[in-house]
Amino acid sequence: MATTVWQIPKASVKNLNKHAALDLIRFAPGGISRIELSRQIGLTRAAVTSIVGDLIEARLVRETNGQHGGGRNPINLEINPDFGRVLGIDIGSTHVTIVLVNGLAQVLDEVNAPLDITQGPEICLPQVAKVINGWLPNTGTELSEILAAAVDVPGPVVSDAGKVGAPPIMPGWDNFPIRDWLEERLGCPVSLGNDAEFGALGEWAFGAGRGEKNLAYIKVGTGVGAGLLLDGQIYRGTTGSAGEIGHITLVEDGPICTCGNHGCLEALAGGRSLALRAREGISKGRRTSLAEIGPANSIIAKDVIAAARRGDLFCQQLVIDSGYHLGTAIASLVNLINPDIVVIGGGVAQLGDLLLDPIRQTVKQRSLKVSWQAVRISAAILGRRSSAMGAVVQALSMSLHQIAQV
Amino acid sequence: MATTVWQIPKASVKNLNKHAALDLIRFAPGGISRIELSRQIGLTRAAVTSIVGDLIEARLVRETNGQHGGGRNPINLEINPDFGRVLGIDIGSTHVTIVLVNGLAQVLDEVNAPLDITQGPEICLPQVAKVINGWLPNTGTELSEILAAAVDVPGPVVSDAGKVGAPPIMPGWDNFPIRDWLEERLGCPVSLGNDAEFGALGEWAFGAGRGEKNLAYIKVGTGVGAGLLLDGQIYRGTTGSAGEIGHITLVEDGPICTCGNHGCLEALAGGRSLALRAREGISKGRRTSLAEIGPANSIIAKDVIAAARRGDLFCQQLVIDSGYHLGTAIASLVNLINPDIVVIGGGVAQLGDLLLDPIRQTVKQRSLKVSWQAVRISAAILGRRSSAMGAVVQALSMSLHQIAQV
DNA sequence: CAAATATGTTAATTCACTTGACATTATTTG
DNA sequence: CAAATAATGTCAAGTGAATTAACATATTTG
Numbered sequence: 001m002a003t004t005v006w007q008i009p010k011a012s013v014k015n016l017n018k019h020a021a022l023d024l025i026r027f028a029p030g031g032i033s034r035i036e037l038s039r040q041i042g043l044t045r046a047a048v049t050s051i052v053g054d055l056i057e058a059r060l061v062r063e064t065n066g067q068h069g070g071g072r073n074p075i076n077l078e079i080n081p082d083f084g085r086v087l088g089i090d091i092g093s094t095h096v097t098i099v100l101v102n103g104l105a106q107v108l109d110e111v112n113a114p115l116d117i118t119q120g121p122e123i124c125l126p127q128v129a130k131v132i133n134g135w136l137p138n139t140g141t142e143l144s145e146i147l148a149a150a151v152d153v154p155g156p157v158v159s160d161a162g163k164v165g166a167p168p169i170m171p172g173w174d175n176f177p178i179r180d181w182l183e184e185r186l187g188c189p190v191s192l193g194n195d196a197e198f199g200a201l202g203e204w205a206f207g208a209g210r211g212e213k214n215l216a217y218i219k220v221g222t223g224v225g226a227g228l229l230l231d232g233q234i235y236r237g238t239t240g241s242a243g244e245i246g247h248i249t250l251v252e253d254g255p256i257c258t259c260g261n262h263g264c265l266e267a268l269a270g271g272r273s274l275a276l277r278a279r280e281g282i283s284k285g286r287r288t289s290l291a292e293i294g295p296a297n298s299i300i301a302k303d304v305i306a307a308a309r310r311g312d313l314f315c316q317q318l319v320i321d322s323g324y325h326l327g328t329a330i331a332s333l334v335n336l337i338n339p340d341i342v343v344i345g346g347g348v349a350q351l352g353d354l355l356l357d358p359i360r361q362t363v364k365q366r367s368l369k370v371s372w373q374a375v376r377i378s379a380a381i382l383g384r385r386s387s388a389m390g391a392v393v394q395a396l397s398m399s400l401h402q403i404a405q406v
Numbered sequence: 407m408a409t410t411v412w413q414i415p416k417a418s419v420k421n422l423n424k425h426a427a428l429d430l431i432r433f434a435p436g437g438i439s440r441i442e443l444s445r446q447i448g449l450t451r452a453a454v455t456s457i458v459g460d461l462i463e464a465r466l467v468r469e470t471n472g473q474h475g476g477g478r479n480p481i482n483l484e485i486n487p488d489f490g491r492v493l494g495i496d497i498g499s500t501h502v503t504i505v506l507v508n509g510l511a512q513v514l515d516e517v518n519a520p521l522d523i524t525q526g527p528e529i530c531l532p533q534v535a536k537v538i539n540g541w542l543p544n545t546g547t548e549l550s551e552i553l554a555a556a557v558d559v560p561g562p563v564v565s566d567a568g569k570v571g572a573p574p575i576m577p578g579w580d581n582f583p584i585r586d587w588l589e590e591r592l593g594c595p596v597s598l599g600n601d602a603e604f605g606a607l608g609e610w611a612f613g614a615g616r617g618e619k620n621l622a623y624i625k626v627g628t629g630v631g632a633g634l635l636l637d638g639q640i641y642r643g644t645t646g647s648a649g650e651i652g653h654i655t656l657v658e659d660g661p662i663c664t665c666g667n668h669g670c671l672e673a674l675a676g677g678r679s680l681a682l683r684a685r686e687g688i689s690k691g692r693r694t695s696l697a698e699i700g701p702a703n704s705i706i707a708k709d710v711i712a713a714a715r716r717g718d719l720f721c722q723q724l725v726i727d728s729g730y731h732l733g734t735a736i737a738s739l740v741n742l743i744n745p746d747i748v749v750i751g752g753g754v755a756q757l758g759d760l761l762l763d764p765i766r767q768t769v770k771q772r773s774l775k776v777s778w779q780a781v782r783i784s785a786a787i788l789g790r791r792s793s794a795m796g797a798v799v800q801a802l803s804m805s806l807h808q809i810a811q812v
Numbered sequence: 813c814a815a816a817t818a819t820g821t822t823a824a825t826t827c828a829c830t831t832g833a834c835a836t837t838a839t840t841t842g
Numbered sequence: 843c844a845a846a847t848a849a850t851g852t853c854a855a856g857t858g859a860a861t862t863a864a865c866a867t868a869t870t871t872g
Contacts, residue, residue: 016422017828035850047829049852071849072837156776165776214644226742235636237744238620239780244741249734249772259774328655332738335650336632338643366655368665370562370571374645423859441819453860455821477818478868814872821866830857841846 017041021051022404025061025077027205033066033074052077058403059083079103084399085141087149088391093117093169093222096128099388100139105396109139120172129185147399150191150391151182152198156241162192168258169223191394195219196243197234198390200227203343205393207381212340216333220346222271248329265329269322271301271347277318278304288314305347316354323355327362334367334375345380352379423447427457428810431467431483433611439472439480458483464809465489485509490805491547493555494797499523499575499628502534505794506545511802515545526578535591553805556597556797557588558604562647568598574664575629597800601625602649603640604796606633609749611799613787618746622739626752628677654735671735675728677707677753683724684710694720711753722760729761733768740773740781751786758785
């Protein structure tokens with residue numbers, strides 16, 4: 001009960017139903033009526049009227065038009081978009097993506113900026129702050145109007161301390177008080193999470209896995225990681241490093257991985273591996289349009305993906321090979337977790353079925369029938385924004401429930 | 407507590423704290439005082455006094471001596487052992503184990519009987535009923551005194567329908583209403599679960615993983631399965647087939663498995679594989695005491711384990727080989743789940759470090775440092791009884807909470 | 813033995829929720 | 843088109859689980 005993305009203040013057990021109502025309203029697509037709330041929470045209509053009254057008075061919720069049939073039309077309830085604005089900050093290994101949303105999680109504006117995470121927090125975090133300060137005013141928003149923010153980083157988040165633990169691809173970030181630093185700079189509550197974890201949250205709330213009970217989000221970026229949402233709750237494991245699918249050993253004597261082992265999924269199917277295999281192919285003289293781009297050692301994963309999309313057969317085969325490896329690891333995940341849906345995100349996922357078909361095929365071949373029959377394997381709908389949108393869900397959770405507290 | 411959407415609380419929000427108190431009393435080793443309850447639930451002493459008053463009046467709880475120091479001694483609370491008796495029924499592939507316990511989950515008596523699960527439910531379940539009817543009276547208990555029972559079977563349990571889904575090793579059991587059949591015969595509420603799931607519950611409640619937040623129980627029997635307890639809750643997955651670690655593919659062109667695939671963990675390290683490899687060794691003329699037992703094709707896993715225990719080097723090596731394969735699969739589990747503890751149960755686990763050391767070594771080698779550093783790998787303390795004791799926990803949960811409901 | 817400390821109980825109060833009646837607004841029917 | 847029917851939403855009185863604040867009880871310490 002202790003380790004969760006955001007801790008509900010203890011006293012809120014008292015207002016349990018108020019918070020339950022708030023979340024049902026938040027995540028009901030197109031709003032929800034009082035009577036539907038009463039059915040789902042298991043309270044009487046009278047009680048719901050009272051709870052909703054509080055929420056409306058607090059300006060968290062508003063009434064909209066609803067329609068039905070058979071009797072009086074229900075009044076639809078939705079989050080009041082003007083209750084406040086929050087930021088979702090997705091720090092990747094090469095870029096930072098920041099979205100500004102209103103109470104309904106509608107994106108008001110978005111900004112992207114390059115970033116080199118290997119430079120450590122002392123360089124990167126001020127850069128992020130600078131981007132925000134230079135951009136926010138143009139969106140018609142003062143920093144002081146921001147109610148909360150959530151940030152994710154591509155490494156395991158250790159406990160609720162607001163720091164990261166030994167992150168393979170984040171040298172220098174160990175034990176730096178990321179959350180506290182940002183809270184001071186932004187002047188609002190900040191929540192720190194893992195990119196895959198927030199990706200899962202984003203796709204669950206607004207994407208491919210909307211409302212599913214058990215969801216795994218696989219982020220195939222420079223590295224490969226998974227975010228798990230089990231029984232409707234983010235699952236982070238004992239030390240916050242659950243979902244590290246990237247370091248499952250697939251090939252005993254395979255290529256060396258950043259983690260030091262050999263044959264990890266990440267070393268076989270991650271973005272780094274994709275670029276590496278492309279370079280090897282070029283140096284072996286394989287026919288590919290990539291050769292025209294520039295020197296082989298300047299090729300990065302993005303180039304391979306773009307070429308595959310343009311129809312380059314060599315690059316497509318590299319992606320398919322990644323798919324088979326991903327499928328093998330996902331088959332293990334499906335056997336162990338038995339999820340409703342596996343959402344594939346990250347750059348390579350833009351290629352759709354080119355990547356998904358080999359994954360689906362391998363999963364079907366290597367996992368139990370009951371499990372693969374129950375699972376859907378889809379690409380992320382939110383694309384590059386999965387994690388930032390998950391961050392936004394988290395940030396809104398903080399503000400909404402904090403205000404509802406009173 | 408909650409991460410994203412509010413989990414709609416179980417039966418009643420109303421008596422939520424009463425149930426919380428009941429569970430804290432149940433699983434506190436050696437009892438718990440009112441003040442400790444108030445600290446853990448977050449209620450005032452006055453409220454706890456009232457709740458406990460109800461529980462004592464319902465004869466579910468009793469006061470015992472406690473001792474402390476510094477002030478007035480607290481009064482210890484524990485479940486009233488005489489509140490009633492329940493049965494835990496563990497149906498394995500070759501045996502059935504039944505335990506009778508009192509309210510404190512103390513074993514009053516136990517019975518074992520052979521059973522061939524491949525004969526289907528129409529043969530097996532009447533056998534189980536017959537065993538119970540022939541044995542219970544000798545324990546000084548009438549069948550009508552039994553408040554509840556829980557049964558586990560070695561296959562995935564589909565939903566709460568009280569049936570099993572396509573079970574690889576349980577031909578003929580599909581869709582048979584196991585729970586309903588037993589409820590009618592025993593005349594009490596019955597809960598149906600999976601053997602590994604109940605094993606996890608048993609080891610969590612009374613065994614090696616007492617009170618841990620994230621536990622995986624690996625049952626190495628004829629087959630290999632895992633029971634998962636995540637964030638303090640049994641995790642079953644979407645169709646009830648979570649934890650099917652036995653059918654993770656480890657060796658691409660490995661030996662064929664009962665599930666139809668090749669190179670599954672179960673086909674490399676399960677009991678069936680252990681026996682098979684022993685027979686092969688004998689036929690190749692390897693030096694082993696097993697050869698003296700009888701014809702090679704009559705050798706079963708139990709014989710190999712016994713020989714390994716006696717010091718037979720060939721058999722010990724077979725067990726060690728199993729350990730490496732188990733370790734490989736468990737490394738994946740540790741990467742994905744990041745548990746506090748992995749408990750190894752089933753027949754082979756009796757061999758202790760002979761099996762555990764290769765597992766530990768492989769896990770250390772093949773999983774992320776943050777994850778393997780956090781995980782403890784131990785043998786099941788409850789041994790053969792892990793699952794039956796988990797069943798008992800489940801059965802007691804049913805009766806206790808049902809009575810507390812009023 | 814009084815003081816200090818901690819646990820447990822009691823009575824008055826608070827407040828979320830239920831109950832049951834009523835108000836409101838739509839569709840269906842004679 | 844009024845009346846019947848149906849569904850949603852609200853109100854006022856009552857219930858009960860919790861809090862607050864005082865007191866009672868048991869054990870150690872100066």
